[in-house]
Amino acid sequence: MAAQHNQVFFPGSLGELFNAWTRFPDAVPFAGGTEIIRGQRSSSLVLPKNILALSEIEELSRMSRTERYLEIGAMVKLRDIIRLGKIVPEALTRSLEGVAGPHLRGLATIGGHICHAACRLDCTAALIALDAIYELRNAQNVRWISAARFSQPGRLALEKQELLTRVRIPLDQWDFSAYRKFGDRNSGAEGGVLIFIMKNRKNILTSLRSVFAGECLLRDQDSEAALTGKHLPLSHRDAQDFFSRWRETLSSSEKPSPLIKSEILGCIESLIYNLAD
Ligand SMILES: Cc1cc2nc3c(=O)[nH]c(=O)nc-3n(C[C@H](O)[C@H](O)[C@H](O)COP(=O)(O)OP(=O)(O)OC[C@H]3O[C@@H](n4cnc5c(N)ncnc54)[C@H](O)[C@@H]3O)c2cc1C
Known part of the structure; x- marks a missing residue:
């Protein structure tokens, strides 16, 4: 029997992504890939059978700010959030700076960091403390959920074929x-x-x-x-x-x-x- 090949999709929009996800329900979102390929030492990588690479979806890499909020697309790299400088609340900047080294921070995305299923990674505490909220989308709906509810103990509040698309952080003054x-x-x-x-x-x-x-x-x-x-x-x-x-x-x-x-x-x-x- 012929070996099954991995398929990697590069959707250019969220519409294309959900289209592919409907056809291949087992497909796995791939952001920076640092967690997905973590710990693999052999010359050939073991990857999920179907992969949805998020890198070509422009809207996931946007950042914007108003007087009250900072909004960060799920594909923004940890390094690029730090580079925003003083507008980022100190608790979050320090958490980001504490994640691994500069090379990893230049690959890992905020979406992948938040959606790591096995445990809550370093920025989760700051995002909960700062009352951040997350935008989640599936093929039909958009919903917002607080960081605290999303990261409940045990399991993430991410449904099947749902994508984290944006993070909104209130810009309150913490003394x-x-x-x-x-x-x-x-x-x-x-x-x-x-x-x-x-x-x-x-x-x-x-x-x-x-x-x-x-x-x-x-x-x-x-x-x-x-x-x-x-x-x-x-x-x-x-x-x-x-x-x-x-x-x-x-x-x-x-x-x-x-x-x-x-x-x-x-x-x-x-x-x-x-x-x-
Ligand atoms: C050497 C090393 C050192 C590390 N040190 C630290 C550390 O000190 N502190 C710390 O907190 N973490 C550490 N990490 C973990 C690191 O923070 C994560 O690997 C990284 O943040 C994941 O981001 P990513 O973009 O690479 O995610 P990926 O590996 O691409 O994805 C991670 C998971 O999230 C899913 N996913 C990705 N994006 C989305 C999305 N938008 N919506 C829904 N699901 C999504 C993927 O399917 C996958 O299941 C370390 C990792 C490595 C390899």
Whole structure:
């Protein structure tokens, strides 16, 4: 029997893409390809049977901004988002800069980064903390979904033959942004990122977000809400409550590993007590 050949489609528009996807429902979107070919060391690559290369769809590479939002097409490379400079919220820039090395950041796309199914990659925590939303399309519909709902633990909220097409990030002013990376994803080991951002208006803490993304997603919105509206510096008791809630969140979660849990907790402790008197 003749060997089956791989087919690679290069649609020039979303219409063409969904056309091909309807004919070949098993086809896999291929963005930068860094995850798809990761870890392959033999001379011939093992690829999905049918591939939908996204590189020729011009609208997926667009970026635009308004006063309130930054919009980034799914095929924009991580490197090119960093190059936008100061308009990109610091939490996201630092997360992007922490992904692998410059070569990989020049290949990997924001869409492929977000749609990595096995675990939540580094920029996920910032995108959730910043209230980003994602545009998803299939052959018939367009829908928007929050980064938090999209990246729910367990599985991505991506339906069959649905494509992530755009990311919209609110351009709010955050007065303090902390980024901390754990583990070493470069070597394929367990890892993750903690983002902690806050707004301070006349010594009132008006908004606070703390999100961990890695093998799992961790966030305790009750503890964030409990501090909103409090005077800065925080009281020792408020800081203690916040820390205790994070400790509970971590101890009730199966993942990440005990080592990363204790590193996250140490980081939360120093960040929150820095805001206290
Ligand atoms: C050596 C190395 C080091 C790394 N280090 C880090 C690190 O330090 N931190 C970190 O966070 N990550 C790290 N990564 C992972 C890296 O971030 C991802 O490989 C990369 O972001 C994926 O982007 P891509 O465009 O190459 O996606 P692809 O490999 O093309 O696709 C990834 C997945 O998403 C799907 N997909 C792609 N685009 C879309 C879309 N628009 N809509 C729907 N589905 C889509 C594909 O079908 C595939 O399943 C590393 C990877 C390598 C190889």
